[in-house]
Amino acid sequence: MALIVQKYGGTSVGDVDRIRNVARRAIAARKAGNDVVVVVSAMSGETNRLLKLTSDISKQPSQREQDVVVSTGEQVTVGLLALAIQELKGKSRSFLGHQVRILTDSTYANARIKSIDDGPLRASLRKKEIAVVAGFQGIDEDGSITTLGRGGSDTTAVALAAALKADACEIYTDVDGVYTTDPRICDKARKLDRITYEEMLELSSSGSKVLQIRSVEFAMKYKVPLWVKSSFTQDPGTLVCEEDAAMEDVLVSGIAVGRDESRFVVRAVPDKPGVAAKIFGVLAEKDIVVDVIVQTPSQGGATDVAFTVGRLDSEKTLALIKKLAKQIGAGQVDHEEGIAKVSIVGVGMRNHAGVAAKMFQVLAEEGVNIRVISTSEIKISCLIDEKYAELAVRALHAAFGLDKG
Amino acid sequence: MALIVQKYGGTSVGDVDRIRNVARRAIAARKAGNDVVVVVSAMSGETNRLLKLTSDISKQPSQREQDVVVSTGEQVTVGLLALAIQELKGKSRSFLGHQVRILTDSTYANARIKSIDDGPLRASLRKKEIAVVAGFQGIDEDGSITTLGRGGSDTTAVALAAALKADACEIYTDVDGVYTTDPRICDKARKLDRITYEEMLELSSSGSKVLQIRSVEFAMKYKVPLWVKSSFTQDPGTLVCEEDAAMEDVLVSGIAVGRDESRFVVRAVPDKPGVAAKIFGVLAEKDIVVDVIVQTPSQGGATDVAFTVGRLDSEKTLALIKKLAKQIGAGQVDHEEGIAKVSIVGVGMRNHAGVAAKMFQVLAEEGVNIRVISTSEIKISCLIDEKYAELAVRALHAAFGLDKG
Numbered sequence: 001m002a003l004i005v006q007k008y009g010g011t012s013v014g015d016v017d018r019i020r021n022v023a024r025r026a027i028a029a030r031k032a033g034n035d036v037v038v039v040v041s042a043m044s045g046e047t048n049r050l051l052k053l054t055s056d057i058s059k060q061p062s063q064r065e066q067d068v069v070v071s072t073g074e075q076v077t078v079g080l081l082a083l084a085i086q087e088l089k090g091k092s093r094s095f096l097g098h099q100v101r102i103l104t105d106s107t108y109a110n111a112r113i114k115s116i117d118d119g120p121l122r123a124s125l126r127k128k129e130i131a132v133v134a135g136f137q138g139i140d141e142d143g144s145i146t147t148l149g150r151g152g153s154d155t156t157a158v159a160l161a162a163a164l165k166a167d168a169c170e171i172y173t174d175v176d177g178v179y180t181t182d183p184r185i186c187d188k189a190r191k192l193d194r195i196t197y198e199e200m201l202e203l204s205s206s207g208s209k210v211l212q213i214r215s216v217e218f219a220m221k222y223k224v225p226l227w228v229k230s231s232f233t234q235d236p237g238t239l240v241c242e243e244d245a246a247m248e249d250v251l252v253s254g255i256a257v258g259r260d261e262s263r264f265v266v267r268a269v270p271d272k273p274g275v276a277a278k279i280f281g282v283l284a285e286k287d288i289v290v291d292v293i294v295q296t297p298s299q300g301g302a303t304d305v306a307f308t309v310g311r312l313d314s315e316k317t318l319a320l321i322k323k324l325a326k327q328i329g330a331g332q333v334d335h336e337e338g339i340a341k342v343s344i345v346g347v348g349m350r351n352h353a354g355v356a357a358k359m360f361q362v363l364a365e366e367g368v369n370i371r372v373i374s375t376s377e378i379k380i381s382c383l384i385d386e387k388y389a390e391l392a393v394r395a396l397h398a399a400f401g402l403d404k405g
Numbered sequence: 406m407a408l409i410v411q412k413y414g415g416t417s418v419g420d421v422d423r424i425r426n427v428a429r430r431a432i433a434a435r436k437a438g439n440d441v442v443v444v445v446s447a448m449s450g451e452t453n454r455l456l457k458l459t460s461d462i463s464k465q466p467s468q469r470e471q472d473v474v475v476s477t478g479e480q481v482t483v484g485l486l487a488l489a490i491q492e493l494k495g496k497s498r499s500f501l502g503h504q505v506r507i508l509t510d511s512t513y514a515n516a517r518i519k520s521i522d523d524g525p526l527r528a529s530l531r532k533k534e535i536a537v538v539a540g541f542q543g544i545d546e547d548g549s550i551t552t553l554g555r556g557g558s559d560t561t562a563v564a565l566a567a568a569l570k571a572d573a574c575e576i577y578t579d580v581d582g583v584y585t586t587d588p589r590i591c592d593k594a595r596k597l598d599r600i601t602y603e604e605m606l607e608l609s610s611s612g613s614k615v616l617q618i619r620s621v622e623f624a625m626k627y628k629v630p631l632w633v634k635s636s637f638t639q640d641p642g643t644l645v646c647e648e649d650a651a652m653e654d655v656l657v658s659g660i661a662v663g664r665d666e667s668r669f670v671v672r673a674v675p676d677k678p679g680v681a682a683k684i685f686g687v688l689a690e691k692d693i694v695v696d697v698i699v700q701t702p703s704q705g706g707a708t709d710v711a712f713t714v715g716r717l718d719s720e721k722t723l724a725l726i727k728k729l730a731k732q733i734g735a736g737q738v739d740h741e742e743g744i745a746k747v748s749i750v751g752v753g754m755r756n757h758a759g760v761a762a763k764m765f766q767v768l769a770e771e772g773v774n775i776r777v778i779s780t781s782e783i784k785i786s787c788l789i790d791e792k793y794a795e796l797a798v799r800a801l802h803a804a805f806g807l808d809k810g
Contacts, residue, residue: 016461050481056421057485058492065491068499069484072477076455079474080462086470087463094473098503099548120548143504143525 002167003035003125007135007157010044011174012231013077016084022231023084025172026130030090035125037164039135039157040081042073063108067137067147071097074134074153082132091129095120097137097145102156104138104146111138111146113155116163133160151212158215162222169224170237171211176230177238178203178210180402181255186394188403191235192253196243197226199253202345202379216240243347251355252346252400257393259386261291261339262314263371264321265306268331271298275328279305282320288313292341292374292381302331306372308339308383339371340389343381344396356380362399368392407572408440408530412540412562415449416579417636418482421489427636428489430577431535435495440530442569444540444562445486447478468513472542472552476502479539479558487537496534500525502542502550507561509543509551516543516551518560521568538565556617563620567627574629575642576616581635582643583608583615585807586660591799593808596640597658601648602631604658607750607784621645648752656760657751657805662798664791666696666744667719668776669726670711673736676703680733684710687725693718697746697779697786707736711777713744713788744776745794748786749801761785767804773797 006029008022022038030036042050050070054061078094085092100120104111124131135153138146148155154171161169176191178200183189195203197220204213210228219226219240229237247253269275276295283290293307309317314337322333349355356373359380363370368391372383384392397403411434413427427443435441447455455475459466483499490497505525509516529536540558543551553560559576566574581596583605588594600608602625609618615633624631624645634642652658674680681700688695696713714722719742727738754760761778764785768775773796777788789797802808 016458019462053421053481053485054488057424058488061488062491065484065487065499067484068487068501069481072480075477075480076458076474079470079472080458082470082473083459083463083466086467094470096473096550145501 001033001035003037003164004029005037005039005157005161005164005166005169006172007039007153007170008041008172008231009153009174010041010046012172013040013081014044016080019077019080019084020088022081023088023090025231026085027088027090030130037121037125037131037133037160037166038081039133039153039160040074040077041135041153043077046073046076064144067108067145071134071137071145071147074136078132078134085130085132091127092132093124093129095124095131095133097134098139098143100133100160102138102159104140104148106140106142106144106146108144108146110149111140113138113148113159116159118163121160121164149214151215154212154215155218158218158222158224158226161224162218166224168227169219170227170229171215172229172231173210174230174232175210175228176233176235177228178240178254180253181393181397182257185257185390186397188394188397190402192238194239194241194247195253196247196347197240198243198378199345199347200240202343202376203254203256211240247347249348250346251348251352252344252402253348254345255393255396255400255402256343256345257389258291258341259389260311261308261341261383262311262317263306263308263336263339263383264317265304265334266321266325266330267304267334268302269305270329271301271303276305278328279321279324280307282324283309283317286316286320288317292372292383294372294374308341308372311337336371338386339383340386340392341381341383342389342392342396343379344400345379347378349380350377358399359396362395363392366391366395406438406440408442408569409434410442410444410562410566410569410571410574411577412444412558412575413446413577413636414558414579415446415451417577418445418486419449421485424482424485424489425493427486427577428493428495430636431490432493432495435535442526442530442536442538442565442571443486444538444558444565445479445482446540446558448482451478451481469549472513472550476539476542476550476552479541483537483539490535490537496532497537498529498534500529500536500538502539503544503548505538505565507543507564509545509553511545511547511549511551513549513551515554516545518543518553518564521564523568526565526569554619556620559617559620560623563623563627563629563631566629567623571629573632574624575632575634576620577634577636578615579635579637580615580633581638581640582633583645583659585658586798586802587662590662590795591802593799593802595807597643599644599646599652600658601652601752602645603648603783604750604752605645607748607781608659608661616645652752654753655751656753656757657749657807658753659750660798660801660805660807661748661750662794663696663746664794665716666713666746666788667716667722668711668713668741668744668788669722670709670739671726671730671735672709672739673707674710675734676706676708681710683733684726684729685712687729688714688722691721691725693722697777697788699777699779713746713777716742741776743791744788745791745797746786746788747794747797747801748784749805750784752783754785755782763804764801767800768797771796771800
C-alpha cells in the first residue's frame with residue numbers, strides 16, 4: 001500500500017463539476033489501495049478577487065492581514081472537496097494550515113515552511129479518510145496565518161510528501177507533463193517521460209511555469225518522486241526524479257524561453273567590494289526580481305554590470321539605477337526592451353565539451369545576435385532580440401536532436 | 406478608560422465604503438479613550454453565497470465541512486477591517502475564532518461557547534491596538550472550526566464582553582434601537598431608551614429580530630450592558646440592562662408580532678407520561694422549530710395538544726404528526742395556515758392584575774378572534790388570524806399607552 005500526495009491547482013477545482021472530478025480521481029486512487037492526501041489551491045480567479053478587495057482598501061496592505069483574507073480561498077476549496085468526496089461515498093476530512101500544523105516563519109505573503117506535524121494527517125489516514133489539505137497556507141509561532149507566495153500549493157504538496165515520506169507526489173495541472181520546449185512555439189515539442197530535479201529547476205527558473213521552483217528545490221532536497229500530470233486525462237505524465245546513468249546520455253533535455261525581459265548595463269562601475277551589493281540591494285528593496293546578472297572582467301579599475309528584469313519593472317528599475325549610478329560614480333546606464341532569454345538545459349552537458357559552442361554556432365547560422373551569455377553547470381542561457389525567440393527555439397530543438405523523440 | 410465591545414452586522418460591512426465607515430467609528434471610540442474590540446459578521450450576501458456552494462455539492466452536507474466553508478465569510482471581513490483601520494492610521498490586528506481561542510462544543514453549525522481565553526485580546530489591547538474579531542466562529546477541542554448558528558456574531562460579541570468584563574457591548578445594526586413595536590406596522594411606534602433583558606428576551610422570541618435571543622440570554626446571565634445602535638447615525642440607541650424601580654411603572658414595554666405561522670392541534674391525545682415528549686421529539690429530530698405549545702387540561706383521560714411552527718415547515722410537520730398520532734392512539738390532527746402571534750411584553754405586568762383581561766378586551770372590541778393563548782410571567786401571546794395582525798398591534802399599542810411617548 002502506497003502513500004500518495006496529490007495536488008490540484010485552481011483550474012482543476014475551478015467550479016463545482018471540476019471539484020467533483022477531483023473527488024472521483026482521489027477516490028479512484030484510494031480504491032486502488034493507496035493512502036491519499038489531496039492538496040488544493042483556491043478556485044481559479046478567487047485569489048485575485050480577494051487581492052482586489054484588499055487593494056481596494058489599502059494600496060500597501062499589511063501582509064499579515066492580507067494573508068488572513070487571501071487564505072480563505074483554499075479554505076473554501078478544502079471544505080467543498082471534502083463534501084464532494086463524501087457525496088460520492090468516500091470518507092474525507094479537511095485540514096487547514098493550522099490544523100495539520102504547517103509551521104512557517106513570519107514572512108507574511110512569502111513564508112517558508114519550518115516544520116510539519118505528521119500526526120493529524122496520519123490519524124486521518126488510519127481512519128481510511130482521504131485527507132484534504134489547504135495549499136498555500138501555514139501558521140507562524142504566534143498562531144497567525146501565513147501564505148507561501150504564488151504557486152505555494154505546489155510547495156505545500158511536496159513538503160507534505162516529504163514529511164509523510166510519501167511514495168509519490170503528483171502535481172495535477174492543465175498540461176499533461178513537462179515538454180522539451182513550449183509546444184505553442186515549437187510544434188515538434190515532445191513530452192518527457194523523465195527529467196532530473198536539477199534540469200527541472202533550471203527549466204522552472206528559465207520560464208517554464210509548469211512547477212513552482214521552490215517545490216522542485218524541496219523535492220530535490222528530500223528526494224520526493226514528483227509526477228507532473230493532467231487532471232483532465234489519464235496520461236502517465238512526467239516523472240521528476242534523481243539522475244541515473246541513462247539520463248546522462250541525453251545532452252540537452254529541454255529548451256526554455258522567457259520573454260518580455262528588459263536588459264540594463266551599468267557602464268564603468270568602480271571595481272570595489274560592495275558595489276554589486278549596492279546595485280542589487282536597491283532593486284531587492286523594491287521587490288524587483290532580477291533574472292540574469294553578468295559582470296565583465298575589470299579593465300582599468302572599472303567594470304560593466306549587466307542584468308535583466310521583467311518588462312513591468314523596467315521603468316522603476318531605470319529610475320533607481322540612474323540615481324544609484326551617479327552616487328557610486330559609475331558611467332552611463334544602457335537600457336533595452338524586448339529581450340528574450342533562450343536556455344538549453346541538460347545534465348548530460350556537464351560531461352561534454354562543445355555544447356555551448358554548438359549552441360552559439362546554431363544561433364549564428366540563423367543570424368541571431370547574442371547580447372549576453374550566462375551559464376550554469378547544466379544550463380546555457382543567451383539573451384537575444386525577442387523577435388528571434390521562436391526561430392532560436394526551433395533551430396536549437398532540431399540541432400540538439402529533440403525533434404526525433 | 407472603558408473597555409467597549411462593538412459588533413457590526415453584515416449590512417454595516419456590506420462593501421468597502423461601509424467597512425471604512427466602521428473603521429472610522431472604531432477609531433473614534435479609541436480616540437475617546439476607550440479600549441476597543443470590534444466583532445464583525447460576513448459581508449451581506451456572503452454567507453448565502455457560500456451556503457449555495459456547499460448545497461450545490463451536497464444536499465445534506467457534513468456540517469463540519471460546511472462550517473469550514475461558511476466561516477471564511479467572517480475571516481475576509483476581519484482582515485479587511487483591520488486593513489481599513491490601519492489605512493486610517495489606527496493600530497489594529499485581526500483575530501479568528503481559533504486565535505482568540507473561542508472554545509465551543511462540537512455541535513457544528515450551531516455550537517455553544519464553552520470558554521474564551523482573554524489573554525490574546527488583552528495583549529492586543531495593551532499594545533493599543535483595535536482588536537478585530539471574527540464573529541460567528543469558534544473552535545472545538547479537536548481544533549475543528551465551528552459556527553454558532555445564524556446571528557451568532559451577536560453571541561460572539563456578548564460572550565467577549567462577558568469574558569473581558571467590558572463596560573459596554575454595542576450592537577450596531579441598520580435600525581437605531583429597540584422599538585415599542587414594528588414601525589412598518591404601526592407609525593406610532595417609539596424607540597425605547599431602556600428595556601430589561603427579560604423583556605428583550607420575550608420580544609426576541611416573539612418576532613422582533615433586532616437581537617439574537619442567545620446573545621440576550623448571555624448578556625443577562627453575565628449582566629453585560631447591551632446597547633442597540635445604528636451604524637449609520639449618531640443616535641444613542643437603546644440600552645438593554647437589568648430592571649430598576651422606574652421600569653416597573655410601565656405595564657407594557659413593547660408589542661411583538663410574528664407572522665407566517667401554522668397552527669396544529671392533535672386531538673384526544675392519551676394523557677400518559679412521555680406523550681408530549683414523543684410529539685416534540687419527532688419534530689426536534691427534523692430540526693423543526695416549534696413556537697407556542699399549549700396543552701389543555703385532560704378530560705376523560707385525553708387532552709388536546711396545540712402548537713405552532715413556521716409556514717415553511719408546515720407540510721413536513723403535518724406528515725410527521727399524522728403518522729405519530731396513529732402510533733400513539735391520538736385522534737385527528739387539525740391544521741391551519743395563516744396564523745399570526747401578537748404578544749405584549751413588560752416587566753410591569755408581573756405586579757398588576759388585569760393586563761391579560763385588558764388585552765383580550767381590546768382584541769374583542771376590534772372583532773379579533775383569539776385561537777390560542779399562551780402566557781409567561783412578563784408576556785402574553787395570542788394567536789390570531791393573520792389578516793388582523795396589523796389592526797391588533799395598532800389597537801394594543803394605543804390601549805397600553807405606548808402611542809404617547
